[in-house]
Amino acid sequence: MNYLLFFLLVTVTICQDEYGCEDCECPDLLDKLFYPFRSEVLYTEEAGCVRNLTCKTDVSTFVRFNFTDSEIPRPDDSYYDAYALTSESPEVPTGPNINIFQFFGMICENNEWYITKYPSGIFYGTFSGEESVIGANGELDGKKAKIFGIHCEPPSQ
């Protein structure tokens, strides 16, 4: 047997068994960051595909996705665009700092980032000019939606 091939096989096997070798197979999560600049966010990468992206609970902290790229049915008359919110309502515009990776239950699957939790519901607009929020009671938790863009209001000190 070719020695080089043999050593390659051994290395690959050891790497799979040993703690610390598991790399995240997903693209950089911050590629999805639309606001603000990546140098302005509080972001850490932890083991595997675990991340920590800390933002302020705010009307401008949300994850945008397309109903078509999600397991959530598009409401009648709704645009494709959907926004998973952090603030409960415009009347309660801001709140504590949160790790939105955890808040939205972000996961990596087949090289794509998804959210799986909607603790403050999903905002959408309709062709007839109405605006609604669905799922604020957590009823949509567990459904996957492919992340299109992340907006993060930097945390207050």
Ligand SMILES: *[C@@H]1O[C@H](CO)[C@@H](O)[C@H](O)[C@H]1NC(C)=O
């Ligand atoms: C996430 O990062 C923030 C800011 O550095 C830190 O305060 C918080 O404890 C971290 N959360 C977790 C779950 O590691």
Ligand SMILES: *[C@@H]1O[C@H](CO)[C@@H](O)[C@H](O)[C@H]1NC(C)=O
């Ligand atoms: C959402 O998906 C639909 C259908 O695939 C597509 O026509 C539309 O352009 C998408 N919208 C956005 C904002 O990506």
